[in-house]
Amino acid sequence: MPKDPICGMEVEESKALKLEKNGETYFFCSKGCQDKFLNKIKESSVNKKHDSDKEKK
Ligand SMILES: [Zn+2]
Numbered sequence: 341m342p343k344d345p346i347c348g349m350e351v352e353e354s355k356a357l358k359l360e361k362n363g364e365t366y367f368f369c370s371k372g373c374q375d376k377f378l379n380k381i382k383e384s385s386v387n388k389k390h391d392s393d394k395e396k397k
Pocket residue numbers: 344346347348349368369370373
């Protein structure tokens with residue numbers, strides 16, 4: 341079974357939320373976990389481009 345990268349829970353492929361990113365497929369137990377994951381990759385790509393401390397929360 342695929343694992344939710346955010347909470348570490350094993351999810352059923354048929355029920356999970358599926359997301360394809362950079363040629364990899366991720367599965368999430370809920371929309372909340374998917375959102376967290378998307379925020380994470382958004383943050384890391386933003387940080388790569390330029391560092392903006394004031395933008396942090
Ligand atoms: Zn989850």
